[in-house]
Amino acid sequence: MIDFKRLTQHTFNYNLHTHTPYCDGRASIEAFVTEAIARGYKYLGFTPHSPIPFESSCNMAAEKVDEYLGEIARLRALYGQQLHIYAGMEIDYTGDWGPTAGYFGSVPLDYSIGSVHFIPSFSHEGEMVDIDGRYENFKVKMSEHFGGDIEAVVRMFFKQMLNMVESGGFDIVGHLDKIGYNASCYRPGIDREPWYETLVVELIDAIMDIGYVIEINTKAWETKHRFFPHERYFARLKRYGAPIVINSDAHEPALLSAGRDTARNLWLKA
Numbered sequence: 001m002i003d004f005k006r007l008t009q010h011t012f013n014y015n016l017h018t019h020t021p022y023c024d025g026r027a028s029i030e031a032f033v034t035e036a037i038a039r040g041y042k043y044l045g046f047t048p049h050s051p052i053p054f055e056s057s058c059n060m061a062a063e064k065v066d067e068y069l070g071e072i073a074r075l076r077a078l079y080g081q082q083l084h085i086y087a088g089m090e091i092d093y094t095g096d097w098g099p100t101a102g103y104f105g106s107v108p109l110d111y112s113i114g115s116v117h118f119i120p121s122f123s124h125e126g127e128m129v130d131i132d133g134r135y136e137n138f139k140v141k142m143s144e145h146f147g148g149d150i151e152a153v154v155r156m157f158f159k160q161m162l163n164m165v166e167s168g169g170f171d172i173v174g175h176l177d178k179i180g181y182n183a184s185c186y187r188p189g190i191d192r193e194p195w196y197e198t199l200v201v202e203l204i205d206a207i208m209d210i211g212y213v214i215e216i217n218t219k220a221w222e223t224k225h226r227f228f229p230h231e232r233y234f235a236r237l238k239r240y241g242a243p244i245v246i247n248s249d250a251h252e253p254a255l256l257s258a259g260r261d262t263a264r265n266l267w268l269k270a
């Protein structure tokens with residue numbers, strides 16, 4: 001198990017959340033590795049979206065996992081002197097499936113991120129809906145699957161997050177208030193409403209009680225001016241002494257550092 005607290009205390013030259021064509025990323029593992037070395041990174045973790053038991057073009061197929069682990073081993077042999085390379089996964093929690101699924105016990109990962117990208121449809125029983133993508137798609141799904149009830153969607157997202165945190169089996173909590181962006185596009189200001197903030201705080205409390213590492217996800221900073229969790233929660237996390245990692249969730253090497261310095265500065269000032 002990686003000692004994330006120790007790692008982040010002695011360096012900022014790490015990134016533990018990246019995606020390659022093993023899921024929906026746009027450049028090879030080796031392209032990320034060489035870019036990371038060129039930028040002076042010392043630790044790089046790969047986190048393909050995990051296999052899930054339903055159709056999803058964004059997730060890694062279970063048949064690809066051995067090849068993925070083999071590629072990491074190959075690159076470790078080549079570049080291991082210059083960069084610590086970790087084989088991780090961003091494991092989807094859906095309720096029926098998640099980090100505690102027996103399947104993951106058989107996959108020799110260095111660490112995992114637990115994330116929620118899907119919630120159950122309100123209108124199509126048994127169907128899981130990706131609520132994480134672009135707003136244009138989210139808006140369509142709001143009427144197709146959720147009857148326009150944004151409050152219920154937000155509550156369902158945080159319920160899934162809470163259930164994931166309580167069931168465990170992973171190391172880092174991924175983008176903990178990710179629904180905040182799409183929900184705020186749908187109803188501006190929703191994420192400042194007291195009931196919403198209560199849901200975030202309850203989730204943070206549960207995470208702290210159990211003791212996970214919390215990710216500050218910087219992927220959307222340059223394009224949408226948003227961190228996950230939102231920077232208004234940084235002071236609370238610091239007060240709690242939360243162990244955090246600042247990850248760019250990069251889908252291409254050029255974005256390896258996107259938003260990370262800004263997040264660190266805000267964190268230091270919080």
Ligand SMILES: [Zn+2]
Nearest residue numbers: 090115174175
């Ligand atoms: Zn994610």
Ligand SMILES: [Zn+2]
Nearest residue numbers: 017019090249
């Ligand atoms: Zn990701």
